[in-house]
Structure formats: structure tokens, C-alpha cells
Amino acid sequence: xxxxxxxxISKFFPGVVALDKVSFEINLGECHGIVGENGAGKSTLGRxxxxxxxxxxxxxxxxxxxxxxxxxxxxxxFGISMVHQELLFCPNLSVAENLFLGNFxxxxxxxxxxxxxxxxxxxLSELGIELDVWQIxxxxxxxxxxxxxxxxxxSSGAKFIIMDEPTSSLSQIExxxxxxxxxxxxxxGVTVIYISHRLEEVFRITDRITVLRDGKYIDTLETAQxxxxxxxSKMVGRDVDLYCKAYLSHNIGxxxxxxxxxxxxxxxxxxxxxxxxxxxxxxxxxxxAGRSEIAKAIFGLEMNVKGEIFxxxxxxxxxxxxxxxxxxxxxxxxxxxxxxxVLSMTAGENLTLPIINxxxxxxxxxxxxxxxxxxxxxxxxxxxxxxxxxxIAAFSxxxxxxxxxxxxxxxxxxxxxxxxxTRGIDVKAKQExxxxxxxxxxxxxxxxxxxxxxxxxxxxxxxxLAVRNGEICGEFLHDEVTQESLLKVMxxxxxxx
Amino acid sequence: MPSVKNKISSLVxxxxxxxxxxxxGIIIVLVIILSIFGGKVQYIDPASCKVxxxxxxxxxxxxxxxxxxxSFFAIMAVGVTFVIISGGIDLSVGSIYCISAVxxxxxxxxxxxxxxxxxxxxxxxxxxxxxxxxxxxxxxxCGFLNGLMVTSLKIHPFVITLGTMAxxxxxxxxxxxxxxxxxxxxxxxxxxxxxxxxxxxxxPMSIMVLVVILGVIFLSxxxxxxxxxxxxxxxxAARFSGIDxxxxxxxxxxxxxxxxxxxxxxxxxxxxxxxxDVGKGYELDVIAAAVVGGASLSGGYGSxxxxxxxxxxxxxxxxxxxxLGIDQNYSQVIVGGLIIxxxxxxxxxxxxxxxxxxxx
Numbered sequence: 001x002x003x004x005x006x007x008x009i010s011k012f013f014p015g016v017v018a019l020d021k022v023s024f025e026i027n028l029g030e031c032h033g034i035v036g037e038n039g040a041g042k043s044t045l046g047r048x049x050x051x052x053x054x055x056x057x058x059x060x061x062x063x064x065x066x067x068x069x070x071x072x073x074x075x076x077x078f079g080i081s082m083v084h085q086e087l088l089f090c091p092n093l094s095v096a097e098n099l100f101l102g103n104f105x106x107x108x109x110x111x112x113x114x115x116x117x118x119x120x121x122x123x124l125s126e127l128g129i130e131l132d133v134w135q136i137x138x139x140x141x142x143x144x145x146x147x148x149x150x151x152x153x154x155s156s157g158a159k160f161i162i163m164d165e166p167t168s169s170l171s172q173i174e175x176x177x178x179x180x181x182x183x184x185x186x187x188x189g190v191t192v193i194y195i196s197h198r199l200e201e202v203f204r205i206t207d208r209i210t211v212l213r214d215g216k217y218i219d220t221l222e223t224a225q226x227x228x229x230x231x232x233s234k235m236v237g238r239d240v241d242l243y244c245k246a247y248l249s250h251n252i253g254x255x256x257x258x259x260x261x262x263x264x265x266x267x268x269x270x271x272x273x274x275x276x277x278x279x280x281x282x283x284x285x286x287x288x289a290g291r292s293e294i295a296k297a298i299f300g301l302e303m304n305v306k307g308e309i310f311x312x313x314x315x316x317x318x319x320x321x322x323x324x325x326x327x328x329x330x331x332x333x334x335x336x337x338x339x340x341x342v343l344s345m346t347a348g349e350n351l352t353l354p355i356i357n358x359x360x361x362x363x364x365x366x367x368x369x370x371x372x373x374x375x376x377x378x379x380x381x382x383x384x385x386x387x388x389x390x391x392i393a394a395f396s397x398x399x400x401x402x403x404x405x406x407x408x409x410x411x412x413x414x415x416x417x418x419x420x421x422t423r424g425i426d427v428k429a430k431q432e433x434x435x436x437x438x439x440x441x442x443x444x445x446x447x448x449x450x451x452x453x454x455x456x457x458x459x460x461x462x463x464x465l466a467v468r469n470g471e472i473c474g475e476f477l478h479d480e481v482t483q484e485s486l487l488k489v490m491x492x493x494x495x496x497x
Numbered sequence: 498m499p500s501v502k503n504k505i506s507s508l509v510x511x512x513x514x515x516x517x518x519x520x521x522g523i524i525i526v527l528v529i530i531l532s533i534f535g536g537k538v539q540y541i542d543p544a545s546c547k548v549x550x551x552x553x554x555x556x557x558x559x560x561x562x563x564x565x566x567x568s569f570f571a572i573m574a575v576g577v578t579f580v581i582i583s584g585g586i587d588l589s590v591g592s593i594y595c596i597s598a599v600x601x602x603x604x605x606x607x608x609x610x611x612x613x614x615x616x617x618x619x620x621x622x623x624x625x626x627x628x629x630x631x632x633x634x635x636x637x638x639c640g641f642l643n644g645l646m647v648t649s650l651k652i653h654p655f656v657i658t659l660g661t662m663a664x665x666x667x668x669x670x671x672x673x674x675x676x677x678x679x680x681x682x683x684x685x686x687x688x689x690x691x692x693x694x695x696x697x698x699x700x701p702m703s704i705m706v707l708v709v710i711l712g713v714i715f716l717s718x719x720x721x722x723x724x725x726x727x728x729x730x731x732x733x734a735a736r737f738s739g740i741d742x743x744x745x746x747x748x749x750x751x752x753x754x755x756x757x758x759x760x761x762x763x764x765x766x767x768x769x770x771x772x773x774d775v776g777k778g779y780e781l782d783v784i785a786a787a788v789v790g791g792a793s794l795s796g797g798y799g800s801x802x803x804x805x806x807x808x809x810x811x812x813x814x815x816x817x818x819x820x821l822g823i824d825q826n827y828s829q830v831i832v833g834g835l836i837i838x839x840x841x842x843x844x845x846x847x848x849x850x851x852x853x854x855x856x857x
Contacts, residue, residue, distance in 0.1 A: 299737075301736075301737070320736075320739075320741070321736055321737055321738070321739045322739045322740070322741055324739075325739035326739075331737060333737055338733060338734070339733050339734055339737050340734055340737065341731065341734055342726070342730035342731040342734050342735065342797070343731060344729070344730035344731070344796075344797035344798060345726060345727065349723065349726075349727075353723075353727055353734075353735070353738040353740070354738045356720050356723055356724075357720050359720075360719075363719050363720055363721065364718050364720075365718055365719060365723065367718075407738065
């Protein structure tokens with residue numbers, strides 16, 4: 001009887017269609033897996049169901065009733081709760097206080113701590129969770145926080161619990177504990193919507209699996225009647241024409257960068273590779289596998305980096321981005337707005353930030369030279385609008401990214417580290433950036449490319465390194481690897497080959 | 498006539514584009530109100546030696562006093578604006594002002610006429626220069642310590658400077674043994690800071706204008722100035738762009754201390770004495786001036802010219818309470834309320850301007 005129907009839901013972000021008329025049904029009391037590549041729209045869908053995002057088109061139907069959620073509280077009212085990656089708790093309060101957040105038991109405004117403690121203990125023990133309810137939430141492990149979140153959801157009468165990559169930072173034992181909790185929830189008639197790209201887990205605990213690709217609904221399958229390769233082929237699809245064809249250099253030049261035994265405690269270990277002139281080296285891996293940490297370690301942004309880095313054969317010490325930049329390394333960070341740009345400044349000022357100290361005479365900025373350089377890169381990369389005196393915040397994602405890239409091109413960096421360079425930007429800008437990358441390697445630069453978009457990696461990279469759990473777990477030449485096999489290596493599924 | 502209309506609209510556009518337009522507007526309104534409702538006083542014109550009636554606000558003596566009062570705050574507000582633009586805050590400017598003043602005062606007093614019993618001061622020029630340098634370097638050094646602690650201890654600058662606010666004043670109290678120091682070489686006081694042209698003391702005002710001009714040039718024309726805006730706008734992106742964030746921050750706090758030292762020097766020369774309780778509560782007026790002047794407490798925005806105008810607005814408001822004969826007991830309430838109103842007006846006029854620019 002009870003069903004959660006998703007009816008033709010679309011969601012648009014500036015320049016990107018995150019979800020495109022997605023429709024399917026989730027049965028009451030099942031564990032429903034939602035899978036897809038990074039950026040397929042899984043998390044967006046989860047957030048829409050939980051009322052965090054509002055759909056631009058389409059509707060959600062709960063038990064035959066059309067509903068629209070303006071906030072997570074609305075969704076909660078209809079029995080839908082989400083277990084978050086970023087947990088929406090007050091880290092400074094205790095477990096009990098968080099469980100009662102919003103409706104503290106009280107007598108004329110005075111807290112009834114005794115009641116709070118007793119009831120919250122019951123709430124947790126019902127789910128078999130043992131925890132001191134007066135512990136401060138900030139001190140709990142991620143797994144414990146998740147448990148508390150689930151308890152808080154069930155106690156408020158949730159019939160649907162959405163979990164978005166719940167195991168991404170859990171240990172093996174903690175994952176097992178979570179799975180037995182999910183089974184318990186199912187027995188009690190709670191529907192679990194399990195969003196993950198870890199197929200192994202999805203196959204273990206779900207009843208049905210829905211596949212999304214590029215924001216589109218592909219298929220829903222009974223878990224018992226399918227297998228991993230079928231799901232992977234549905235996840236990957238075949239339309240890769242959107243991507244610029246790779247420039248495969250036949251004249252790989254001298255070695256630009258080599259790292260030996262690079263390690264950062266608890267993040268990455270044992271990283272060895274080299275990058276040559278005229279080469280795009282791809283780093284593949286799931287979110288949290290340690291790809292960005294490798295990039296940051298090379299760029300001097302990680303503390304306590306062990307191992308050795310060689311630039312053009314010479315051993316170097318990189319303690320800060322300043323050191324890295326002086327060695328000719330440029331870094332386009334993963335989060336454009338948080339790490340790449342100063343949003344309060346103009347586009348031009350952002351572009352010249354790393355190079356401005358070279359455009360000075362007696363420490364006064366030579367505005368004319370600055371202007372020339374800005375103009376040069378604005379026209380070279382066809383940045384729109386062409387007026388560089390406008391605040392960078394007013395530019396679209398693609399044009400912002402072009403400005404970030406120009407920062408390093410203006411410095412004439414030999415080695416470029418690009419972390420998700422085309423995330424969240426429209427197709428045209430994406431192609432332009434791909435073309436630019438090909439041109440750069442043709443000029444003899446070396447690019448270290450990190451991308452969660454497998455087609456992008458596969459098409460552009462001369463070589464691909466797969467990263468899992470902070471270690472390199474495979475190296476492939478351009479024509480040696482397919483999306484399926486790469487995805488398997490990244491996810492840790494044993495290869496049949 | 499379309500051409501005239503175009504000219505007017507382009508003039509309006511230029512005025513709109515001028516970041517401090519709202520502040521200038523506020524000042525004009527205040528001045529108009531005070532000139533109309535200020536009342537008249539008898540005033541002896543020095544040129545003709547005749548008694549004339551003059552507006553209380555506009556009489557030269559009042560304007561001079563207003564600008565002199567503004568100069569202390571405006572100079573420090575320029576320094577605090579640097580800190581605020583870089584995303585920090587300095588609560589200790591009032592105490593740095595005090596410790597610099599006291600340090601300079603003790604030096605000038607020691608070599609001044611008082612100690613030597615009306616004898617001629619030996620090497621008065623050297624003593625004057627020494628006193629000035631001492632004021633400035635104490636200020637810069639205290640600021641440097643602030644910067645060093647902010648960058649190395651990784652504690653929020655609010656906390657660090659709250660602590661040093663008490664520490665610096667405490668040190669001033671200890672070294673002076675709570676005494677006031679006076680009797681400075683006249684070459685420093687009447688000969689320099691209190692140098693008189695007619696009824697006007699031009700030196701404090703000139704130093705203020707100089708500091709503001711240097712501040713404007715520093716922030717808009719130099720590499721370091723650009724870095725300060727970048728760090729305040731997004732510290733992480735600045736670091737990712739290879740900027741030595743800590744170095745710039747230490748410099749910014751040192752410069753802020755230096756401006757407190759400059760203000761202290763002017764105060765010493767003008768009043769000819771200092772004790773450990775000068776400049777109490779100044780930090781709030783100074784920060785208020787910077788904020789009224791458009792500095793954003795979240796960093797990334799602000800200008801020295803705005804700081805000057807902000808300080809001027811606050812001083813005019815203070816002055817207007819005297820001029821308009823309002824009960825002194827109400828002054829704090831009125832000043833506080835008007836500061837909020839001034840910032841509100843400025844923000845509203847900014848957002849109007851921004852939407853106008855957007856749809857041009």
C-alpha cells in the first residue's frame with residue numbers, strides 16, 4: 001500500500017542539469033539502493049527527498065498524497081529523514097540534548113534532564129546502540145554520530161531513512177554494525193534508501209537497485225536478479241561523445257615531476273609516480289580515496305609530508321604553496337569558490353594574484369602590465385564577460401574556472417595539477433577547458449588530472465593511476481582500460497581478468 | 498537636451514560609482530543641519546578686530562577642534578581598517594596609543610625642561626626626533642607582537658588583542674607609576690605639533706591627510722595592499738595562490754600599531770602631557786569609524802578614505818550634541834544610535850548602487 005513515488009523530478013543548477021525527469025517508486029519496508037557514478041545525481045535526489053533541495057519540476061507522492069517539502073522539517077513531518085555526511089547536529093551538546101533538540105522535556109522552561117536521559121537511553125537501546133547519552137556529540141566517532149542520527153530519525157517516527165554514502169568514512173567493523181542496524185530497521189517496517197557507489201555493499205543489503213546516469217533514470221532492478229557487471233554497464237552507458245578526444249602525445253618529453261614514497265599520516269601512503277612533459281596523468285578514485293591529498297601534498301598544503309619530490313630530476317623541498325609555485329607548479333583546487341578564488345575581488349585581480357609580485361616596480365603594481373596580461377588571458381580563453389573589472393562572483397562557473405586556470409598559465413607553470421577542473425560547469429566551457437589542456441601538453445607542459453568523471457579521465461589521460469584508501473592500486477595506459485575495469489579497481493571489486 | 502542629460506547621467510554614474518558617496522552624503526546632511534540649527538555666537542574677527550555673529554558650528558575655532566579630534570581617531574582608524582580588511586580585528590589600539598604616548602612622554606620629560614629646571618634643553622632637535630621615533634616604534638612593536646601572536650598561536654585576533662589591550666595598558670600603568678608626565682621641549686610642542694597659523698593648528702590635520710593618502714596608495718597601488726584584500730576576502734585562496742599569509746598579517750598588525758603611535762605623538766605634542774589612562778575606550782570609537790567607513794568585519798572590504806570619513810562623521814555627531822545644546826547625558830545614546838543608522842544608510846545606498854550598476 002504505502003509507497004514513495006518519485007514523479008518526473010528535475011533539478012537544475014547553474015549550467016548543469018542535475019536531475020532530468022527522474023521517475024520511480026520505492027516500496028515500503030524495502031532497502032532501496034541508488035547507484036551511479038560521481039555526479040550522476042544520486043545525492044541531489046536524496047536531498048530532494050529529504051527536503052533539503054526543492055525540485056524545479058515534478059513531484060513526490062507519499063502514500064498516494066502529493067507532497068512538497070520546503071524544508072527538512074516538512075519532509076520529517078511525512079516520515080522522511082536523512083542521515084547526513086555532514087551531520088546536522090550541535091557538536092557542543094550531548095547525545096541526549098541532540099536527540100531532543102527542538103522539543104526539550106521541561107517544566108515551566110526548566111529542563112528535565114532525568115527524563116531526557118532516560119528516554120534517550122531507551123531510544124538508543126531499542127536499536128541495540130550502547131552509548132553514554134551525556135557524551136558530547138563532537139567527541140563521538142562518525143559511526144556513532146550516524147547511529148545517533150538514525151535513532152533520532154526512528155524516534156521521530158520516520159518511515160523512510162535516506163543514507164547518503166554512509167560507509168564512506170567507516171571502518172569494516174563499523175560498516176558491519178551499520179548493516180545489522182539496517183536489517184533491524186527493515187524488520188520494523190522502515191524503508192531505507194541507500195545511496196552509494198560501493199556496489200559490493202549495495203548488493204549485500206538492498207532489495208532493489210535504481211541506476212542513475214548523468215541525472216537520468218536508467219533502470220530499477222531486483223538485486224537478486226542482477227549482477228555487478230550489469231549494473232556497472234548501466235552506470236557507465238556509452239555516450240562519451242561529449243568529451244573532447246584525447247590528445248595522445250607521441251613525443252612524451254623529459255620527466256617533470258617524480259614523487260617517491262610520498263605519505264601523509266592517515267591520508268596517503270606509498271605514493272610513487274612520475275609525470276613527463278607532454279603528458280596528462282589521470283588520478284582515478286572514489287571520493288575520499290586520497291586523490292586530492294596527493295595533490296595537496298605536492299603543492300605544500302599538507303602538514304608532515306614524508307617522502308621525496310623531484311622536479312626535473314632535482315630533489316626539492318616544498319613546505320608551502322609559495323615553494324611549489326617557485327618551482328613551476330600550479331594547482332587548480334577542487335573547490336573553486338573556497339580555495340580557488342577571492343570572491344570579494346574582481347576577476348582581473350584574481351587572475352593576477354600569484355603573479356602580481358612579478359609585476360611591480362619598487363613594490364608598486366604596474367597597472368598597465370597587469371592589464372595587458374589580464375586582457376591576454378581573457379581573450380585567449382575567451383572569458384565572458386570580457387570586462388575583467390567585474391566582481392568574480394558575478395561570473396559563471398565555467399568562466400570562473402577559466403580565470404583560475406589563467407592564474408597558473410600567466411605564471412607559465414610547467415606542471416599543472418588540476419583537481420576536478422570541470423566540476424559543475426556547463427558542457428561548452430568543459431570542452432573549451434579540455435581543448436586547452438590538450439594544447440598545454442602539446443606545448444610541453446605536464447598535467448596531473450584528478451577527476452571523478454571517468455569518461456573525462458579516460459579520454460584525456462595518457463596514463464591513469466587508480467587510487468584506493470590512500471594508495472595507488474593500479475596503473476593503466478590510455479588504451480588498456482575501460483570504464484568498467486577502472487571502476488572495479490577504484491571500488492575494490494576483484495577483477496576477473 | 499540629450500547631451501546635457503547624458504552629461505548629468507554620467508556625472509550621477511561617477512558619483513554612484515564612488516564607494517564613499519553615501520558617507521559624503523551623510524556628512525553634507527549633518528553639516529547643513531548644524532549650520533541651520535547651530536545658533537550663533539559672538540566672534541572676534543582677528544583681521545578687522547570687529548565683533549561679528551557667527552554660526553556656532555562653522556566658527557573657525559570649532560572646526561579646528563573638530564578636525565583635531567578627528568585626526569587621532571582617523572589615523573588609528575586607517576590602521577584598524579588595514580587589520581579589518583585582512584579579516585582580523587584589533588581591540589588594543591587604544592592601549593597601544595596609551596603606551597606609546599606614555600613612553601614618548603617619559604622620554605621627552607626626561608630630557609625636557611622640567612627635569613633640568615628651566616635650563617635650556619641640550620640638543621632639542623635630537624630629543625624631539627628621539628621622542629617621535631620612540632612613540633612610533635613602541636606603537637609598531639606592540640602591533641608586531643599582536644601579529645606574531647595572532648599568526649603563531651592560532652587564536653582568534655579578538656581574543657589576542659583583548660588580552661593585549663589589558664596588558665599594554667597595564668604596562669603603561671606600571672612604568673608611569675600612575676603619574677602624568679609633562680614638561681616637554683617646546684620645540685616638540687609649540688614648535689611642531691602645536692604650530693599655529695592664525696587660529697588654526699595645521700599639523701595634526703596635515704598628518705591625518707598624509708596618513709590617509711599614504712594608506713590609500715598603499716592599499717590600491719602596491720602588491721602588499723592587493724595581498725591584504727586577498728587574505729581578507731579568502732585566506733585559503735590567498736594561500737593557494739602562494740601568498741605568505743602570516744607575513745602579511747604580521748605586517749598589517751604592525752602598521753596598525755604604527756598608526757596608534759602616530760596618533761599618540763600628535764596627542765603628546767598637542768596636549769603636552771600623558772598618563773596611563775589616556776585613550777581609554779578609544780578602540781571602540783576607532784573600530785566604529787572604520788566600520789562606518791565601510792570596512793567589512795568579515796574582511797575583504799574597506800578603505801582608508803572611508804575610515805577618515807567615518808571618524809569625521811562620529812566626531813561631527815559628538816560635536817553636534819554640544820552645538821545643538823542637547824543634554825550631555827543623552828550623548829552616548831545618540832552617538833550609538835546614529836552610528837547604526839549611518840552604517841544602515843551606507844549599506845542601503847551601496848545595494849541600490851549595485852543593482853543600478855547591474856542593470857546598466
